[in-house]
Amino acid sequence: MSSWIDVCSVDDLQPDSGICALVGGRQVAIFFLPRRQAVYALGNFDPFSRANVLSRGMIGDIGGEPMVASPMYKQHFHLHTGVCFEDPSVATPAYRVRIDRGRVAVQLPE
Amino acid sequence: MSNKQTLVVIGNGMVGQHFLSSLAGSAAMADYRVVTFCEEPRPAYDRVHLSEYFAGKTAADLSLVEAGFFAEHGIEIHLGDKAVAIDRAAKQVTSAKGLTIAYDKLVLATGSYPFVPPVPGHERPQCLVYRTIEDLEAIQAAAAQSTVGAVVGGGLLGLEAAKALKDLGLETHVVEFAPRLMAVQLDEGGGAMLKHKIEALGVNVHLNKNTTLIDDGMQCRHKMNFADGQVLETDIVLFSAGIRPRDEIARQSGLEVGPRGGIVIDNQCRTSDPDIYAIGECALWNGQIFGLVAPGYTMARTVVAGLSGEAASFTGADMSTKLKLMGVDVASIGDAHARTPGALVYTYQNGSAEIYKRLVVSQDQKHLLGAVLVGDAAGYGTLLQYCLNGIELPENPDSLILPQRSDQSVGLGPDALPASAQICSCHDVSKGQVCGAIEAGCLTLGDLKAQTKAATGCGGCSALLKSVLDCELSKMGVAVSTDLCEHFAYTRQDLYNLVMVGQIKTFDELLDKHGKGLGCDVCKQAVGSILASYWNDYILEKPHIGLQDTNDTFLANMQKDGTYSVVPRIAGGEITPDMLIVLGQVGKKYNLYTKITGGQRVDFFGARLEQLPAIWKELTDAGFESGHAYGKSLRTVKSCVGSTWCRYGVDDSVGLAIELENRYKGLRAPHKIKFAVSGCTRECAEAQGKDIGVIATENGWNLYVCGNGGMKPRHADLFATNLDKETLIKYIDRVLIFYVRTAARLQRTSVWMENMEGGLEYLKSVVIDDKLGIGADLEQQMQHVIDTYQCEWKTTLQDEQRLKRFRHFVNSDQADDNVVFVEERGQIRPANDFERKHFKLVEEAA
Numbered sequence: 001m002s003s004w005i006d007v008c009s010v011d012d013l014q015p016d017s018g019i020c021a022l023v024g025g026r027q028v029a030i031f032f033l034p035r036r037q038a039v040y041a042l043g044n045f046d047p048f049s050r051a052n053v054l055s056r057g058m059i060g061d062i063g064g065e066p067m068v069a070s071p072m073y074k075q076h077f078h079l080h081t082g083v084c085f086e087d088p089s090v091a092t093p094a095y096r097v098r099i100d101r102g103r104v105a106v107q108l109p110e
Numbered sequence: 111m112s113n114k115q116t117l118v119v120i121g122n123g124m125v126g127q128h129f130l131s132s133l134a135g136s137a138a139m140a141d142y143r144v145v146t147f148c149e150e151p152r153p154a155y156d157r158v159h160l161s162e163y164f165a166g167k168t169a170a171d172l173s174l175v176e177a178g179f180f181a182e183h184g185i186e187i188h189l190g191d192k193a194v195a196i197d198r199a200a201k202q203v204t205s206a207k208g209l210t211i212a213y214d215k216l217v218l219a220t221g222s223y224p225f226v227p228p229v230p231g232h233e234r235p236q237c238l239v240y241r242t243i244e245d246l247e248a249i250q251a252a253a254a255q256s257t258v259g260a261v262v263g264g265g266l267l268g269l270e271a272a273k274a275l276k277d278l279g280l281e282t283h284v285v286e287f288a289p290r291l292m293a294v295q296l297d298e299g300g301g302a303m304l305k306h307k308i309e310a311l312g313v314n315v316h317l318n319k320n321t322t323l324i325d326d327g328m329q330c331r332h333k334m335n336f337a338d339g340q341v342l343e344t345d346i347v348l349f350s351a352g353i354r355p356r357d358e359i360a361r362q363s364g365l366e367v368g369p370r371g372g373i374v375i376d377n378q379c380r381t382s383d384p385d386i387y388a389i390g391e392c393a394l395w396n397g398q399i400f401g402l403v404a405p406g407y408t409m410a411r412t413v414v415a416g417l418s419g420e421a422a423s424f425t426g427a428d429m430s431t432k433l434k435l436m437g438v439d440v441a442s443i444g445d446a447h448a449r450t451p452g453a454l455v456y457t458y459q460n461g462s463a464e465i466y467k468r469l470v471v472s473q474d475q476k477h478l479l480g481a482v483l484v485g486d487a488a489g490y491g492t493l494l495q496y497c498l499n500g501i502e503l504p505e506n507p508d509s510l511i512l513p514q515r516s517d518q519s520v521g522l523g524p525d526a527l528p529a530s531a532q533i534c535s536c537h538d539v540s541k542g543q544v545c546g547a548i549e550a551g552c553l554t555l556g557d558l559k560a561q562t563k564a565a566t567g568c569g570g571c572s573a574l575l576k577s578v579l580d581c582e583l584s585k586m587g588v589a590v591s592t593d594l595c596e597h598f599a600y601t602r603q604d605l606y607n608l609v610m611v612g613q614i615k616t617f618d619e620l621l622d623k624h625g626k627g628l629g630c631d632v633c634k635q636a637v638g639s640i641l642a643s644y645w646n647d648y649i650l651e652k653p654h655i656g657l658q659d660t661n662d663t664f665l666a667n668m669q670k671d672g673t674y675s676v677v678p679r680i681a682g683g684e685i686t687p688d689m690l691i692v693l694g695q696v697g698k699k700y701n702l703y704t705k706i707t708g709g710q711r712v713d714f715f716g717a718r719l720e721q722l723p724a725i726w727k728e729l730t731d732a733g734f735e736s737g738h739a740y741g742k743s744l745r746t747v748k749s750c751v752g753s754t755w756c757r758y759g760v761d762d763s764v765g766l767a768i769e770l771e772n773r774y775k776g777l778r779a780p781h782k783i784k785f786a787v788s789g790c791t792r793e794c795a796e797a798q799g800k801d802i803g804v805i806a807t808e809n810g811w812n813l814y815v816c817g818n819g820g821m822k823p824r825h826a827d828l829f830a831t832n833l834d835k836e837t838l839i840k841y842i843d844r845v846l847i848f849y850v851r852t853a854a855r856l857q858r859t860s861v862w863m864e865n866m867e868g869g870l871e872y873l874k875s876v877v878i879d880d881k882l883g884i885g886a887d888l889e890q891q892m893q894h895v896i897d898t899y900q901c902e903w904k905t906t907l908q909d910e911q912r913l914k915r916f917r918h919f920v921n922s923d924q925a926d927d928n929v930v931f932v933e934e935r936g937q938i939r940p941a942n943d944f945e946r947k948h949f950k951l952v953e954e955a956a
């Protein structure tokens with residue numbers, strides 16, 4: 001298992017919204033849901049519009065499942081898995097993310 | 111081919127066309143070659159909605175014939191050609207243009223003509239009638255040279271004509287021979303209430319007036335002289351004194367006609383010649399002429415059934431009517447005059463609310479015989495069903511017309527109707543047929559209308575149709591949901607009220623009190639917009655920021671490659687050369703694609719997220735403000751150059767446009783709002799295609815509301831005329847806040863209006879007459895929005911913390927390497943996929 005990569009401070013997170021971090025050359029969208037005290041990380045690339053914009057989408061839930069809506073054409077992606085709700089054959093990568101002592105860290109796959 | 115018989119139809123009016131389309135859909139169509147004569151220059155159009163021609167509907171909008179209909183069904187139509195003779199012995203019809211067509215079957219659908227009483231002077235110029243599109247064109251032309259108009263006849267059509275004259279800006283009079291208005295449908299009490307209400311709207315009503323002579327007037331073109339010695343001066347006389355069947359061609363060929371006109375028909379709609387039928391307003395059945403479209407349609411279907419070899423008969427028709435006359439609801443059902451022996455009458459009269467209701471019931475009080483409703487016709491659907499289906503009345507029949515003060519419901523739910531109950535009288539659709547269509551899968555109102563045709567005629571039954579649909583759907587377990595989304599079991603309007611009543615300031619508070627889950631992009635944006643329009647806080651304030659989609663979050667519009675556009679406000683489209691130079695310099699410095707928009711301003715494209723603050727710093731320093739191109743809010747107030755320069759301009763449209771744009775900028779709404787102001791009727795600013803349109807006249811400003819360009823264009827409705835600026839602004843304040851409070855999410859004003867119960871008249875009553883008593887409140891809310899306006903970009907630029915968000919990466923200053931531009935026509939544009947793959951493009955540094 002690869003190591004955790006330090007990204008930013010918790011204060012850089014946007015409550016109920018997202019930010020984008022450059023992690024090992026990848027664009028990673030990190031979302032913060034204060035109501036669930038949870039952070040999530042997905043690829044920033046929107047497979048539908050082919051633009052790096054998912055971090056600028058709105059977040060919430062569909063049937064209790066946490067999601068982000070692409071700001072471009074409004075498809076919804078699961079915040080745990082990156083799978084698209086409207087078309088499950090499409091997904092964006094999901095990454096592990098954690099908060100430790102006020103810092104946000106992301107783990108990239110091998 | 112050759113063994114087909116020939117069927118000739120004379121007249122392509124509403125009923126003639128209904129006959130043709132029913133025939134085209136029937137088995138009999140295969141047996142006939144069909145030829146039709148149409149005297150008018152265009153095929154059938156909707157006479158029932160003829161008055162909408164004055165509200166901007168075109169002849170094409172009113173057409174009842176689908177494009178290609180005649181060609182598709184091989185029907186020969188002779189437009190502008192009148193049938194002048196029938197030779198019954200030779201079985202042929204001759205036309206004015208000289209055609210002779212042999213027939214096997216002949217259908218007369220010649221309609222009727224407006225009766226003009228033989229008053230001396232009735233043939234003077236500008237003495238007109240109200241029946242065809244050409245008549246309306248003549249009225250419009252005459253009105254342009256007139257200030258006073260008088261309608262002879264206070265019946266249903268006369269009052270509609272009076273409304274048209276009023277809307278054309280004329281001082282309007284109604285002259286009625288009888289002692290009350292709508293004498294056929296209304297009793298004395300109902301007629302009196304109607305007169306009272308119509309006079310309150312500024313139409314003068316003269317009863318018991320017998321016109322004896324029309325001659326030259328002193329101030330006006332004509333003087334009408336009445337038998338009682340009084341006179342009335344007017345520029346236009348519009349006769350609407352009843353209709354007479356057009357039976358001349360039948361008369362001349364020896365068919366039996368009634369003593370007072372009308373082609374006599376039997377229950378199969380056959381005339382005295384079994385190969386000739388008559389349908390619609392020219393036909394006389396059982397001594398009766400039917401001046402409504404629904405009975406004519408039934409006759410048409412009866413003939414089609416007969417030709418198809420099915421047994422069908424016409425056995426009379428219900429003449430109940432419900433309509434809105436100058437915004438006043440009027441309805442008459444069955445035996446309104448209580449002529450049935452032993453009939454009992456209940457009346458309810460409310461002087462302050464100006465409502466009159468009368469119920470006529472059978473001697474045993476078990477059945478409803480008739481009713482009259484003036485001022486409030488909400489009960490029409492229920493009462494009509496009681497009457498038509500013989501449903502037993504409740505114990506106290508008067509509960510049906512008394513106002514409901516407790517929560518007891520006296521309405522007759524759709525469930526109580528038998529399957530045979532007629533839902534739509536225009537197209538004769540029963541409840542059973544509607545339910546059948548629902549079972550077969552028509553689960554929306556649109557599908558149901560397309561399938562059954564119900565509610566596609568006069569539209570009077572659409573509320574009933576919807577309640578049948580909702581009732582059936584809920585029985586099938588399909589939830590009829592008007593919920594905003596899964597997080598809020600409320601409509602947008604409900605949520606607005608909850609915010610107002612609970613003085614709720616944040617999404618979280620609203621979610622905790624009235625919602626569930628985390629929310630989603632639908633409810634967050636809707637609530638964000640509600641909070642913004644009510645409190646007008648800075649939208650990037652912490653509790654609100656997550657409620658905005660990317661455009662509002664970054665105060666710019668996202669483009670296809672993830673870059674943004676920048677649109678500074680250019681109020682009214684007026685800009686100094688120096689300010690234009692600033693724009694040019696900014697566009698050049700940041701290498702932005704630059705374009706003049708359709709909204710009279712400049713749009714810069716291709717700005718990266720991290721460039722937005724610098725660009726806006728330069729713009730705001732030079733005095734530009736945010737143009738809110740990203741918000742569901744006021745966009746532009748387009749203007750034409752107006753009286754300052756234009757030789758036709760009658761008022762300063764640019765000045766007013768700038769003032770309006772500065773007044774309403776920043777107002778957040780369910781959807782975007784666009785205005786325009788034109789300096790004269792040439793309308794170069796296209797104000798009638800905007801949510802709010804203003805046009806200068808010699809006497810003030812005319813206000814138009816709820817127009818739309820875009821996907822489904824809608825011509826704006828004329829709302830009020832000749833306003834001074836103060837009143838104009840008052841009305842706009844009220845209309846906009848009422849829209850903000852009551853529209854559905856993402857509903858433009860046009861769709862809001864289309865869905866509004868009571869439509870334009872209702873909106874007028876709320877805004878102009880202040881019927882709900884909320885006028886001052888609406889203005890106050892608008893004043894709050896105006897007082898708390900801030901340029902969102904200026905505020906944002908002052909906050910270092912907030913500016914931190916304007917970078918692509920939280921942990922790096924690099925730019926997004928996926929954004930690649932190429933050059934075209936001297937400016938940048940996003941590279942397409944092909945270019946990205948085949949050239950190793952490097953992004954431009956800025």
Ligand code: SRM
Pocket residue numbers: 667668669675676677705706707708709710711712713739745746782784799800817818819820821822858
């Ligand atoms: C820039 C402009 C086209 C141009 O180059 O001229 C434009 C561009 C866009 N229009 Fe528009 N519209 C522009 C004038 C219009 C007009 C003409 C007008 O305003 O006189 C109309 C028809 C008039 C009307 O709205 O009634 C118009 C009807 C639409 C519609 C359809 C709205 C409807 O009710 O049917 C949309 C879609 C929507 O809003 O949901 C739309 C949406 C858009 C969006 C926001 C689409 C999007 O989400 O990316 C475009 C992005 C603009 C940007 O990035 O800045 N745009 N759009 C015009 C900006 C005017 C301005 O100065 O603000």
Ligand SMILES: Cc1cc2nc3c(=O)[nH]c(=O)nc-3n(C[C@H](O)[C@H](O)[C@H](O)COP(=O)(O)OP(=O)(O)OC[C@H]3O[C@@H](n4cnc5c(N)ncnc54)[C@H](O)[C@@H]3O)c2cc1C
Pocket residue numbers: 120121122123124125126127147148149150157158159160161191192193194219220221222240241242267270356359389390391392400401402403404406433568
């Ligand atoms: C302003 C207005 C509002 C109305 N509102 C309502 C309403 O709300 N509800 C309602 O039910 N009804 C309403 N009506 C009545 C309704 O329009 C008529 O009942 C309906 O149009 C009758 O249809 P028809 O085909 O019999 O006659 P028409 O529609 O008049 O059609 C007859 C056609 O035959 C043509 N014609 C006549 N003679 C010849 C010939 N010899 N050769 C060739 N062509 C010929 C005529 O030019 C005409 O085009 C309204 C009417 C008007 C004018």
Ligand code: SF4
Pocket residue numbers: none
């Ligand atoms: S018409 Fe369509 S493509 Fe053109 S600007 Fe408007 S939304 Fe964009």
Ligand code: FES
Pocket residue numbers: 533534535536537564565566567568569570571572
């Ligand atoms: S009753 Fe006229 S459309 Fe249904």
